[in-house]
Amino acid sequence: MNAIEIKGLSKTYRGKRGARVEALVDLNLDVKAGEVFGFLGPNGAGKSTTIKLLTGQLRLNSGCAMLFGVQVSDPDARLRLGYLPENPSLHGHMNAWEHLRFVGQIHGLDAQRIKRDSQQILELLELDKDAKRPVKGYSKGMTQRLALAVALLPDPDLLILDEPMSGLDPLGRALVKDIIRDAKGRGKTVFFSTHITSDIEAVCDRIGIVVRGRLCALENVAELLREGVEGYLVRYADKLGCQHEDLIVRDRLRERLDSLLASGATLDAIEPHRRDMEAYFLQTVKDAEACLS
């Protein structure tokens, strides 16, 4: 079964005086169980809108969306979901323990498990020292960590994270990547939005790029990285012993290597030279924008 199924999803916001914003247009997307899916797009592309539709906060204008085969309009669709909102905001009068207990209770977990898992997750996210303080006094990064703890507490089969890295220090970012990898290792599905491409290479199986509410690329990351090999960086010493570095385009590698070896050079290293994810992302966005306007 697919963890997420989206068919023909559209969303138009209606503002004051009849202003309309087409935030999402006919989105079709399936995310398989066990997959880590990165949802990319520039600011205002419709990532958060998609996520809000999936978590039941917005009404669908048309189309349908399901989590593990349950329509998103049904609260039961969120039984197996852990959700981290964009710029999360938590009740200032409550402390971390109380938040986690509340969420555990809503998920119907028993008190003992809530206590044990809360302890573990607070330690993992390095919040255990501040867990008894009211959330009012938390910094942005700490709030983000606590919101992540809230999403992780029920050990959900699906994690939907809206810009999980925002507001975090480098340690926090590394931690989030670890958490995502760990979830994948345990067969969980992760769907997260970002506009930072380096996050993608590290953890994603697949990515989708959305521009102005339209999905304009859907790629397998491993393939993308393989295809993205534009050439090879070859390091060698010629027969006089001088070190050289040459960038050789993909199709001519064989030919150049043959001639190098024939000239008596010794090879030190051959490294694939990739067009990086960032360039790919920027190019896709540029093409899509040109196409749309």
Place this chain on the structure above:
Amino acid sequence: MLPIILMTMRCFLRDRILFALLGAAGLLLLLIPAMSSFSMRQVQELSITLSLSANSFLLLILATLLGSASVWGDIERRYTAGLLGLPLSRRSYLLGKFTGIAVFLLACCAILAVAGLAVIAIAKSQYPAASDPQWWVILLASAMIGLKYVLLAAFAMFFSTLSTSFFLPIFGTLGVYFAGTASQEVFEYLNSDIAENLSPLVKSCAEAFYYILPNFSAFDLKVQAVYGLPLDAMSLLGTLLYFLAYLAVLLTLSVWLFERRDL
């Protein structure tokens, strides 16, 4: 739903503003024996009136503030994003929140009622009156005050589910309160001889309003409490049923609207 009720109440208990309000009401009550003594004859009657009014006034403020801030405030502060991303239906969220507010209002009402009784007893001991106060009637009048403001809080919450700012909930609720308090009088005026030359359109509009707006005067037992008049059980039961029916309609409507709202 229980966790959300408890969370709502816990957050009220940690709010300093609410304690300040309760403290102010307590002070007001303490002033009553002194103020009552100004009226030389009717010290007991006046102290009953004043303590019921103090209770009423505090609950008016609380019901308006808590009800208005409930849903709109949670949306404004973006608490709803996290809350409704849980496997929690909007209906449970709304009803849980309302129950929390209602229990809190009733608890405040009970505290003030008991404090009021003490104050009345003090006033009475200073200037003994001809007849003993009817304690049960006073308590019942306080209970009715509680119900009245629970109903008002439901109105505030109804406006709060619709609104994107504090304006509609606060002023809408106050509007409903004043119109609902006056509606019985207006209705009686319309049906009297004086109103004969009013145009039928105005009359039927006013009547429509009478039936739509809550009739808060039905909850008013002040006169009975002050003079120890006998109570009519049937009319009390009627008021109770009226309260329940009205509340059910309001909450159903609020849930229906809230389920269709974008956050």
